[in-house]
Amino acid sequence: xxxxxxxxxxxxxxxxxxxxxxxxxxxxxxxxxxxxxxxxxxxxxxxxxxxxxxxxxxxxxxxxxxxxxxxxxxxxxxxxxxxxxxxxxxxxxxxxxxxxxxxxxxxxxxxxxxxxxxxxxxxxxxxxxxxxxxxxxxxxxxx
Amino acid sequence: xxxxxxxxxxxxxxxxxxxxxxxxxxxxxxxxxxxxxxxxxxxxxxxxxxxxxxxxxxxxxxxxxxxxxxxxxxxxxxxxxxxxxxxxxxxxxxxxxxxxxxxxxxxxxxxxxxxxxxxxxxxxxxxxxxxxxxxxxxxxxxxxxxxxxxxxxxxxxxxxxxxxxxxxxxxxxxxxxxxxxxxxxxxxxxxxxxxxxxxxxxxxxxxxxxxxxxxxxxxxxxxxxxxxxxxxxxxxxxxxxxxxxxxxxxxxxxxxxxxxxxxxxxxxxxxxxxxxxxxxxxxxxxxxxxxxxxxxxxxxxxxxxxxxxxxxxxxxxxxxxxxxxxxxxxxxxxxxxxxxxxxxxxxxxxxxxxxxxxxxxxxxxxxxxxxxxxxxxxxxxxxxxxxxxxxxxxxxxxxxxxxxxxxxxxxxxxxxxxxxxxxxxxxxxxxxxxxxxxxxxxxxxxxxxxxxxxxxxxxxxxxxxxxxxxxxxxxxxxxxxxxxxxxxxxxxxxxxxxxxx
Numbered sequence: 001x002x003x004x005x006x007x008x009x010x011x012x013x014x015x016x017x018x019x020x021x022x023x024x025x026x027x028x029x030x031x032x033x034x035x036x037x038x039x040x041x042x043x044x045x046x047x048x049x050x051x052x053x054x055x056x057x058x059x060x061x062x063x064x065x066x067x068x069x070x071x072x073x074x075x076x077x078x079x080x081x082x083x084x085x086x087x088x089x090x091x092x093x094x095x096x097x098x099x100x101x102x103x104x105x106x107x108x109x110x111x112x113x114x115x116x117x118x119x120x121x122x123x124x125x126x127x128x129x130x131x132x133x134x135x136x137x138x139x140x141x142x143x
Numbered sequence: 144x145x146x147x148x149x150x151x152x153x154x155x156x157x158x159x160x161x162x163x164x165x166x167x168x169x170x171x172x173x174x175x176x177x178x179x180x181x182x183x184x185x186x187x188x189x190x191x192x193x194x195x196x197x198x199x200x201x202x203x204x205x206x207x208x209x210x211x212x213x214x215x216x217x218x219x220x221x222x223x224x225x226x227x228x229x230x231x232x233x234x235x236x237x238x239x240x241x242x243x244x245x246x247x248x249x250x251x252x253x254x255x256x257x258x259x260x261x262x263x264x265x266x267x268x269x270x271x272x273x274x275x276x277x278x279x280x281x282x283x284x285x286x287x288x289x290x291x292x293x294x295x296x297x298x299x300x301x302x303x304x305x306x307x308x309x310x311x312x313x314x315x316x317x318x319x320x321x322x323x324x325x326x327x328x329x330x331x332x333x334x335x336x337x338x339x340x341x342x343x344x345x346x347x348x349x350x351x352x353x354x355x356x357x358x359x360x361x362x363x364x365x366x367x368x369x370x371x372x373x374x375x376x377x378x379x380x381x382x383x384x385x386x387x388x389x390x391x392x393x394x395x396x397x398x399x400x401x402x403x404x405x406x407x408x409x410x411x412x413x414x415x416x417x418x419x420x421x422x423x424x425x426x427x428x429x430x431x432x433x434x435x436x437x438x439x440x441x442x443x444x445x446x447x448x449x450x451x452x453x454x455x456x457x458x459x460x461x462x463x464x465x466x467x468x469x470x471x472x473x474x475x476x477x478x479x480x481x482x483x484x485x486x487x488x489x490x491x492x493x494x495x496x497x498x499x500x501x502x503x504x505x506x507x508x509x510x511x512x513x514x515x516x517x518x519x520x521x522x523x524x525x526x527x528x529x530x531x532x533x534x535x536x537x538x539x540x541x542x543x544x545x546x547x548x549x550x551x552x553x554x555x556x557x558x559x560x561x562x563x564x565x566x567x568x569x570x571x572x573x574x575x576x577x578x579x580x581x582x583x584x585x586x587x588x589x590x591x592x593x594x595x596x597x598x599x600x601x602x603x604x605x606x607x608x609x610x611x612x613x614x615x616x617x618x619x620x621x622x623x624x625x626x627x628x629x630x631x632x633x634x635x636x637x638x639x640x641x642x643x644x
Contacts, residue, residue, distance in 0.1 A: 011576055013574045013576060013577060014231065014574055015204050015206075015230045015231045015571050015572070015573070015574050016230050016231065016232060016237055016571045016574075017232070017233060017575075018575060018576070042294070060414070061414075061417060061418065064430070065414065065417060069414070072410050076349060076353060076407065078295070079295060079353050079403045080349075080352050080353055082295060107295060113602070114293070114294040114295070114602065115602060115604045115605075116294070116363070116364070116575075116602075116604065116605070116608075117293075117294035117295065117362070117363040117364065119257045119258060119364075119406045120257045120406050120409070120410050122233040122234070122257075122431050123233075123234075123413065123417075123429075123430035123431045123433070124232075124233030124234055124429060124430075124431040125233075125429065125431075126430065140233045142233060142256075142257050142406075143364055143575065
């Protein structure tokens with residue numbers, strides 16, 4: 001099942017933080033779209049260019065843990081290397097392991113409007129669900 | 144104009160204020176109970192400190208469900224508490240207090256939060272509003288320059304990895320020894336700016352990497368630096384002890400925490416606690432409540448790492464204090480001593496502390512989780528500095544940037560009813576997205592400037608998200624803790640200048 005670009009993620013009301021509903025036609029796509037949601041929250045993705053990339057390899061106890069760890073690893077790269085990402089490819093994914101590549105560039109305050117900083121992706125209420133051919137995940141980001 | 148926000152917050156809600164929600168029953172004038180049989184697995188009831196209106200706001204949110212979830216944690220003593228500024232968080236509610244038995248209880252990193260030792264520090268000055276007004280713009284620009292803020296802010300204080308280890312071990316004491324501040328600053332801070340039991344080796348490597356460049360920075364989100372003016376004094380004796388002497392006097396409020404170092408520490412321990420939950424066979428209703436027995440290697444490691452991250456936060460607020468003093472000195476052409484820029488107090492509002500409390504007729508050690516709640520010890524408590532021994536511990540309660548902030552003191556009833564805890568702020572009433580959708584940046588700026596408030600922010604979106612209308616009325620929150628007997632108001636301050644992260 002193919003989903004529209006605009007339907008990849010949707011921000012939902014949450015009093016203090018940011019809740020997001022992510023959709024994907026496969027599990028790797030769900031992970032890629034969750035990462036896109038994270039960076040779309042922080043910066044106008046249109047302004048980010050693909051100049052360089054970072055590879056990410058993770059192991060975690062389960063799929064939900066992997067999703068949280070994947071997003072938090074990207075946040076770590078943002079804070080320590082000031083990297084903004086706009087495109088993601090999850091190359092390998094099973095219940096405990098992920099290999100992915102993220103493309104983007106270093107933060108340049110003259111071109112990038114950074115809107116919000118995210119402290120962390122949380123486990124709160126997180127469930128990865130499959131309905132028909134579509135995977136969804138609801139997540140809360142601590143901002 | 145600042146009053147407009149207040150009317151907006153209240154007007155839409157007044158009609159149904161009298162309705163008592165079915166989940167809770169009234170305990171007394173200021174407290175409500177979620178019965179222990181409300182949800183399977185609850186070990187103790189929930190208790191919410193609120194008036195009817197604030198309770199209704201909490202009910203609309205999912206916050207009460209989270210109070211009930213916390214009540215299921217092993218070893219929780221008495222009740223799962225919520226302060227009147229409660230709102231929906233992740234795992235624990237923001238505004239939650241939970242005390243755990245040291246032998247049977249657990250420690251839950253989610254009960255402290257990602258921003259370990261997020262807290263508030265107040266400085267007072269001898270300056271008056273009339274003296275500061277003409278130089279306000281320049282002062283704010285100096286503060287903005289001296290204290291890096293916004294997303295990814297760094298570079299205020301450069302330290303070596305050996306320094307960082309000392310920061311984690313010694314907290315604000317490291318900063319004072321390095322020339323950022325006065326010995327008196329330490330005396331007038333919760334834990335004297337240094338948590339015992341900190342072990343820098345327990346802080347994850349990635350947390351060190353994330354935190355090292357960020358010492359002395361404000362960060363973003365709801366963190367701020369505010370120039371405030373004393374607006375009312377309720378308790379002149381306590382106010383005098385704090386150096387708050389007259390209406391019109393200028394003070395400074397600093398709100399920030401442990402930055403990326405704390406976030407990464409929380410994150411990595413949450414992952415570890417996810418394993419611990421399985422290992423120790425603990426049932427939890429939400430994965431964000433992952434925890435480990437206090438008396439376990441995982442629990443002890445977290446507490447040692449949390450204390451180190453808390454120390455980073457105290458050193459951070461101490462370095463910012465020095466930057467504030469330097470900015471005032473440059474603008475007013477006097478030393479900060481001559482300007483009377485002295486500490487009122489520094490409180491942590493995201494932390495777990497091991498404290499002595501009376502349960503029934505026994506004195507016991509408990510691990511008190513405060514997630515968006517402030518310690519509020521009464522007069523005579525041995526942990527208080529001499530200066531406050533006779534009045535009680537200052538409780539700093541920032542409101543939104545358009546209305547008020549309060550200084551209160553802890554009470555004996557707080558020890559009886561809330562493990563010596565009180566509220567930590569106004570609490571959000573509106574989501575960030577709703578704020579962005581409904582509040583227009585230009586009209587917000589006009590609203591603030593009409594009220595005589597100058598606001599600087601790295602990002603205008605942050606200003607809108609943090610608009611007064613997005614918060615509950617802090618005065619109602621303070622009244623609710625006063626009615627419940629947890630804290631007694633000492634002074635009210637209003638903002639005149641704001642630097643937002």
